[in-house]
Amino acid sequence: MGKRITIKEIAEKAGVSSGTVDRVLHNRGNVSRRSRIAIEKVLEMTGYAGEDFYSISTKACSLAVLTPTSTYGDYWSAVYQGIDNALQQFRYAGISVEFFSYNQFDVYSCLSAEKLLLKRKPQGVIIGPTFLEEARRFCATLEQSGIPYVFVDSYFDGTHPLATFSTDQISGGKVMGHLLAAGTRSGGRLAVFESRRSGARLSSNSLVRRDGFVEYLRSIGREADLIETCYTSTEPSENEGTLRTILGRHPDLAGIAVLNSRGSSLAEILENLGRTDIRLVSFDLTARNIEYLRRGSLHALLCQHPMRQGFEATSVLVNYLMKDIRPESVYHYLPIDIVLKENLDLYKE
Numbered sequence: 433m434g435k436r437i438t439i440k441e442i443a444e445k446a447g448v449s450s451g452t453v454d455r456v457l458h459n460r461g462n463v464s465r466r467s468r469i470a471i472e473k474v475l476e477m478t479g480y481a482g483e484d485f486y487s488i489s490t491k492a493c494s495l496a497v498l499t500p501t502s503t504y505g506d507y508w509s510a511v512y513q514g515i516d517n518a519l520q521q522f523r524y525a526g527i528s529v530e531f532f533s534y535n536q537f538d539v540y541s542c543l544s545a546e547k548l549l550l551k552r553k554p555q556g557v558i559i560g561p562t563f564l565e566e567a568r569r570f571c572a573t574l575e576q577s578g579i580p581y582v583f584v585d586s587y588f589d590g591t592h593p594l595a596t597f598s599t600d601q602i603s604g605g606k607v608m609g610h611l612l613a614a615g616t617r618s619g620g621r622l623a624v625f626e627s628r629r630s631g632a633r634l635s636s637n638s639l640v641r642r643d644g645f646v647e648y649l650r651s652i653g654r655e656a657d658l659i660e661t662c663y664t665s666t667e668p669s670e671n672e673g674t675l676r677t678i679l680g681r682h683p684d685l686a687g688i689a690v691l692n693s694r695g696s697s698l699a700e701i702l703e704n705l706g707r708t709d710i711r712l713v714s715f716d717l718t719a720r721n722i723e724y725l726r727r728g729s730l731h732a733l734l735c736q737h738p739m740r741q742g743f744e745a746t747s748v749l750v751n752y753l754m755k756d757i758r759p760e761s762v763y764h765y766l767p768i769d770i771v772l773k774e775n776l777d778l779y780k781e
Contacts, residue, residue, distance in 0.1 A: 510738035626662050690715070702729060
């Protein structure tokens, strides 16, 4: 704990009265935003905030998190870890968080989770969206209720988030196209795999990444090499048949882009078929993707910094709700990192 500082010393450093400091410390209100921010900066610099101020504050702050269901080692578990890391830095007594998860391959599961969340009436929401139109309607409902929200992983036009943290998805698709085209000759076919989802919906990220992928191939005159298809995450046994069919029709298949984090599923099939010569790229350092990257069945993974996304989104939302601090910018694009077998052990998110 930092050196104990008196209320008088805090007031002098912040340029306010001792009474104003006392009102902030005990959450009594009647303090201007400018004075509150000045006082809190002094508290944080002196170490007083971490041990005294945050624990004294009695202002309630209820958060809700709406994201796809997670298991340890996958993309969304890293987002959750970032959220937890941020909350550890805010020692307000009044923060509560409730998680609402949905099957990202089932639009009806998403709608059910949204309905349950709205019944809880949280003060702020972190959203990891998948389905475009459903997310827009959900955000419109939050806006009508005056509930601020922050996006992780995606951003949609027609919404008004407090902030959004993600990579530039169209750039991600272009990077995938570049990685595959650079390692294959012209005329070698390049397949892009999208995930089939219930409710006749595609992931918004997959749609944008697909556009970036096609745009890059078009820019280098290789659009004719493109093969587009879908795979299923709910019926994995179907994927081997799909891949066998493509290989039978296109023996010159040279590369595959998987537009989400499920590259390991196709890497396993390619291993079983003895076709590890086909370059395979996917997104995210999930546990299974890392395994197949080490084995050489995955050529490259694009990392989107999910832990940092969760951390930054939570920090922005808590600061807004507890301190009335609005972020200077709405859009925050994180770098896209290319991870190969050769630099995997050196890579730290």
